[in-house]
Amino acid sequence: xxxxxxxxxxxxxxxxxxxxxxxxxxxxxxxxxxxxxxxxxxxxxxxxxxxxxxxxxxxxxxxxxxxxxxxxxxxxxxxxxxxxxxxxxxxxxxxxxxxxxxxxxxxxxxxxxxxxxxxxxxxxxxxxxxxxxxxxxxxxxxxxxxxxxxxxxxxxxxxxxxxxxxxxxxxxxxxxxxxxxxxxxxxxxxxxxxxxxxxxxxxxxxxxxxxxxxxxxxxxxxxxxxxxxxxxxxxxxxxxxxxxxxxxxxxxxxxxxxxxxxxxxxxxxxxxxxxxxxxxxxxxxxxxxxxxxxxxxxxxxxxxxxxxxxxxxxxxxxxxxxxxxxxxxxxxxxxxxxxxxxxxxxxxxxxxxxxxxxxxxxxxxxxxxxxxxxxxxxxxxxxxxxxxxxxxxxxxxxxxxxxxxxxxxxxxxxxxxxxxxxxxxxxxxxxxxxxxxxxxxx
Amino acid sequence: xxxxxxxxxxxxxxxxxxxxxxxxxxxxxxxxxxxxxxxxxxxxxxxxxxxxxxxxxxxxxxxxxxxxxxxxxxxxxxxxxxxxxxxxxxxxxxxxxxxxxxxxxxxxxxxxxxxxxxxxxxxxxxxxxxxxxxxxxxxxxxxxxxxxxxxxxxxxxxxxxxxxxxxxxxxxxxxxxxxxxxxxxxxxxxxxxxxxxxxxxxxxxxxxxxxxxxxxxxxxxxxxxxxxxxxxxxxxxxxxxxxxxxxxxxxxxxxxxxxxxxxxxxxxxxxxxxxxxxxxxxxxxxxxxxxxxxxxxxxxxxxxxxxxxxxxxxxxxxxxxxxxxxxxxxxxxxxxxxxxxxxxxxxxxxxxxxxxxxxxxxxxxxxxxxxxxxxxxxxxxxxxxxxxxxxxxxxxxxxxxxxxxxxxxxxxxxxxxxxxxxxxxxxxxxxxxxxxxxxxxxxxxxxxxxxxxxxxxxxxxxxxxxxxxxxxxxxxxxxxxxxxxxxxxxxxxxxxxxxxxxxxxxxxxxxxxxxxxxxxxxxxxxxxxxxxxxxxxxxxxxx
Numbered sequence: 001x002x003x004x005x006x007x008x009x010x011x012x013x014x015x016x017x018x019x020x021x022x023x024x025x026x027x028x029x030x031x032x033x034x035x036x037x038x039x040x041x042x043x044x045x046x047x048x049x050x051x052x053x054x055x056x057x058x059x060x061x062x063x064x065x066x067x068x069x070x071x072x073x074x075x076x077x078x079x080x081x082x083x084x085x086x087x088x089x090x091x092x093x094x095x096x097x098x099x100x101x102x103x104x105x106x107x108x109x110x111x112x113x114x115x116x117x118x119x120x121x122x123x124x125x126x127x128x129x130x131x132x133x134x135x136x137x138x139x140x141x142x143x144x145x146x147x148x149x150x151x152x153x154x155x156x157x158x159x160x161x162x163x164x165x166x167x168x169x170x171x172x173x174x175x176x177x178x179x180x181x182x183x184x185x186x187x188x189x190x191x192x193x194x195x196x197x198x199x200x201x202x203x204x205x206x207x208x209x210x211x212x213x214x215x216x217x218x219x220x221x222x223x224x225x226x227x228x229x230x231x232x233x234x235x236x237x238x239x240x241x242x243x244x245x246x247x248x249x250x251x252x253x254x255x256x257x258x259x260x261x262x263x264x265x266x267x268x269x270x271x272x273x274x275x276x277x278x279x280x281x282x283x284x285x286x287x288x289x290x291x292x293x294x295x296x297x298x299x300x301x302x303x304x305x306x307x308x309x310x311x312x313x314x315x316x317x318x319x320x321x322x323x324x325x326x327x328x329x330x331x332x333x334x335x336x337x338x339x340x341x342x343x344x345x346x347x348x349x350x351x352x353x354x355x356x357x358x359x360x361x362x363x364x365x366x367x368x369x370x371x372x373x374x375x376x377x378x379x380x381x382x383x384x385x386x387x388x389x390x391x392x393x394x395x396x397x398x399x400x401x402x403x404x405x406x407x408x409x410x411x412x413x414x415x416x417x418x419x420x421x422x423x424x425x426x427x428x429x430x431x432x433x434x435x436x437x438x439x440x441x442x
Numbered sequence: 443x444x445x446x447x448x449x450x451x452x453x454x455x456x457x458x459x460x461x462x463x464x465x466x467x468x469x470x471x472x473x474x475x476x477x478x479x480x481x482x483x484x485x486x487x488x489x490x491x492x493x494x495x496x497x498x499x500x501x502x503x504x505x506x507x508x509x510x511x512x513x514x515x516x517x518x519x520x521x522x523x524x525x526x527x528x529x530x531x532x533x534x535x536x537x538x539x540x541x542x543x544x545x546x547x548x549x550x551x552x553x554x555x556x557x558x559x560x561x562x563x564x565x566x567x568x569x570x571x572x573x574x575x576x577x578x579x580x581x582x583x584x585x586x587x588x589x590x591x592x593x594x595x596x597x598x599x600x601x602x603x604x605x606x607x608x609x610x611x612x613x614x615x616x617x618x619x620x621x622x623x624x625x626x627x628x629x630x631x632x633x634x635x636x637x638x639x640x641x642x643x644x645x646x647x648x649x650x651x652x653x654x655x656x657x658x659x660x661x662x663x664x665x666x667x668x669x670x671x672x673x674x675x676x677x678x679x680x681x682x683x684x685x686x687x688x689x690x691x692x693x694x695x696x697x698x699x700x701x702x703x704x705x706x707x708x709x710x711x712x713x714x715x716x717x718x719x720x721x722x723x724x725x726x727x728x729x730x731x732x733x734x735x736x737x738x739x740x741x742x743x744x745x746x747x748x749x750x751x752x753x754x755x756x757x758x759x760x761x762x763x764x765x766x767x768x769x770x771x772x773x774x775x776x777x778x779x780x781x782x783x784x785x786x787x788x789x790x791x792x793x794x795x796x797x798x799x800x801x802x803x804x805x806x807x808x809x810x811x812x813x814x815x816x817x818x819x820x821x822x823x824x825x826x827x828x829x830x831x832x833x834x835x836x837x838x839x840x841x842x843x844x845x846x847x848x849x850x851x852x853x854x855x856x857x858x859x860x861x862x863x864x865x866x867x868x869x870x871x872x873x874x875x876x877x878x879x880x881x882x883x884x885x886x887x888x889x890x891x892x893x894x895x896x897x898x899x900x901x902x903x904x905x906x907x908x909x910x911x912x913x914x915x916x917x918x919x920x921x922x923x924x925x926x927x928x929x930x931x932x933x934x935x936x937x938x939x940x941x942x943x944x945x946x947x948x949x950x951x952x953x954x955x956x957x958x959x960x961x962x963x964x965x966x967x968x969x970x971x972x973x974x975x976x977x978x979x980x981x982x983x984x985x
Contacts, residue, residue: 121956123923125957167854167903168903170910172909172912172978172980173914176914176917177920185980187981188981198849199849331947333951335944340940341728341732341939358725360724360725362725362935366931368959370960373950375943413954
């Protein structure tokens with residue numbers, strides 16, 4: 001069946017970032033035939049951490065231990081926020097479904113809790129997040145002690161290790177930055193075995209190298225003498241690509257203590273792992289991927305009730321039809337939105353974009369202004385069924401849906417809700433989409 | 443009572459821009475002892491926020507012949523004595539359809555009268571040599587414009603002055619002038635790093651504070667009538683022309699395009715501003731420049747811009763209000779004798795091109811007052827090249843890195859190819875001079891952060907490198923990322939559309955989405971200052 005070239009689908013998902021991937025996955029789970037257009041390059045910028053909602057209100061920088069309590073506050077105070085428009089039970093189910101699928105594809109996450117977790121970042125800040133890959137969870141466990149200042153718990157003695165030549169990751173920086181809060185934090189630097197003559201190291205190359213037993217053993221042997229009384233070892237995200245679980249387990253066995261990874265600057269290994277796992281998931285569920293394609297034209301036929309997509313980037317071009325379309329094209333870096341000096345437009349259909357009145361209002365004078373930048377809350381507005389609106393304020397087409405970061409009235413970077421926004425809105429929109437298709441066919 | 447720390451010198455110079463540093467060098471070469479205090483850093487004001495245009499003078503031939511002739515003469519001098527800081531690109535003056543034909547016809551005449559060399563160039567030939575020129579160009583003249591790196595010029599001037607005994611006090615602000623009769627007895631200065639105020643007792647004081655000259659003079663009770671004009675420039679993503687390209691018309695907005703290594707700079711604007719504490723490029727400035735300059739260079743309509751920056755031109759008020767001994771309409775030397783002061787001088791106005799001459803005139807006045815008879819030698823004495831002052835030159839870091847490719851010397855700034863060894867050289871030189879270097883100091887002395895990422899990636903890598911060296915002992919390094927990237931940001935917001943907006947979004951996803959820097963902003967800013975490197979007890983690496 002996979003060799004067959006079909007050109008008519010239930011759903012066409014435009015975009016292959018987190019939202020597009022989630023939408024395609026959920027469509028396939030519901031038994032809908034699905035084609036997905038987009039490279040997946042956006043996923044490479046992911047950290048592997050699945051944020052749900054950590055900060056609300058963003059302007060106050062208030063961080064929440066429980067993402068569900070944060071969602072409840074959001075629903076009260078910002079009912080237009082896309083995440084506030086999805087019921088928490090569905091969000092929970094959507095996350096479970098997404099993480100389970102990743103796990104089946106070899107990318108294991110720690111069981112989802114009711115609470116947010118704290119993880120170290122490569123610059124030495126602590127990030128609040130929800131879904132934590134298994135390879136990073138020992139760090140989150142250690143940081144639980146930091147979060148409970150009234151208990152006598154002190155975080156375990158921990159050795160952070162980095163590699164000469166991996167430029168954006170200094171174990172000494174993290175240890176120095178956190179020294180006053182985590183007294184038992186030490187650091188050490190080693191030469192990565194087999195890369196002694198290579199000036200600049202890239203995490204992906206190291207991750208691939210660590211999938212071979214010999215490099216792994218030599219690396220462990222270099223770390224062991226530095227261990228001392230450390231109860232825990234932290235490393236940059238280099239513990240394998242597709243075989244992350246096996247490499248991680250080997251490090252823990254070889255060092256005799258829990259080992260955790262710290263996400264590095266994108267594009268990074270967790271992004272590669274995520275993309276690899278998602279592609280496995282899509283392929284296993286029969287989602288047709290058009291990685292190199294882009295949508296040149298998208299037209300809707302009211303009589304037949306189908307959409308026609310003309311694709312570029314496919315030899316000879318390709319025309320496919322779909323009964324429903326999901327726009328998951330992202331914002332500016334995803335190319336879903338395009339801005340020139342005069343304003344912002346939606347890139348494929350020219351849908352109206354909710355946006356500030358003039359460019360002077362797009363950005364604050366201070367990059368870190370707590371209120372965030374107004375341009376980041378620009379985007380598509382939809383009806384209750386996640387259908388983007390046209391100029392008249394009505395759904396642009398009965399079965400055109402918009403999900404993820406292209407939606408207006410949210411600032412995922414400040415609220416730390418990027419994955420949550422993608423997964424929750426994809427789930428909710430797919431529910432509407434399935435209902436509609438079912439209604440029309442049944 | 444313990445008296446405050448004192449410094450004695452012959453001349454105190456206030457302001458470390460192109461004029462102040464040139465003055466320090468001029469005086470040092472005449473054997474005069476001097477101290478330069480600068481509230482921020484070398485060229486932190488308008489001296490570092492301009493085109494870097496070494497004027498042939500042709501721009502001013504119609505409106506201000508005296509200034510034009512000064513530019514012409516000084517341009518030639520600087521090309522001889524400071525060649526290392528100058529890229530002698532040559533320049534075009536270009537008129538397009540609709541421009542004043544009378545001005546076009548008169549232009550060669552005006553130039554001839556001012557003694558400025560021009561040559562008419564056939565439009566087709568000019569477009570073959572500069573393909574970015576509009577097909578609506580109707581007249582082109584070649585002139586001797588060039589580009590000059592003001593940072594290299596000031597850093598090397600100061601380096602030579604220091605080698606001859608001059609002292610530099612960075613991040614030190616003047617807080618008071620003690621006046622006694624017709625003399626300023628002492629100038630009280632305060633270091634931003636904290637500590638006690640210092641009394642500087644100087645026989646002569648020169649106010650070279652640029653746009654801040656009015657504030658400094660007021661401390662001495664000497665009013666100067668000054669207005670401020672903000673000028674904005676945009677930096678393109680790629681270089682558009684090899685020469686300086688000027689619009690052939692009376693000076694206006696958006697009529698100069700400068701070569702700047704791998705980029706071009708286009709500007710400027712002229713907006714009256716009342717205060718100096720909130721100078722920033724606006725979206726309206728950017729729109730004005732793009733719309734005007736596009737008439738000469740159509741590719742600017744779709745060009746990606748990576749940065750905007752704004753500086754303030756100090757303009758003296760009505761000529762009557764300023765001292766009548768104004769040297770020319772281009773710049774002014776005020777001796778303050780009418781204000782009842784015999785040992786204060788203010789040198790202000792002028793242009794980057796004439797900074798050496800301004801310094802010479804100010805030094806002449808100071809020397810006359812001091813009874814020093816040695817003449818100025820800066821018009822004939824070459825400015826010694828100093829390696830650690832030349833990292834602002836585009837491509838230099840990359841060349842050095844390629845030449846001596848050491849296996850442990852990795853690129854920290856990938857856009858501009860700046861390796862760790864360059865960062866080390868600059869930090870070590872500042873430390874050797876008894877200074878406490880910051881990431882922002884590094885930005886001023888190198889190409890770090892000048893590319894499309896505008897510091898988003900390279901600040902992170904550079905700080906990791908500096909932590910590893912042991913330059914930071916606390917969270918302070920993170921605050922440095924914020925300071926550095928925050929400063930770069932202020933230069934970006936006016937030009938964020940198209941591709942650069944996508945880039946900025948990516949940077950925010952990294953710095954806020956992943957690192958959560960905005961959530962720790964306050965805590966980070968409370969961190970202490972960086973200290974000298976030392977051994978690290980938490981280091982478990984085997985020796």
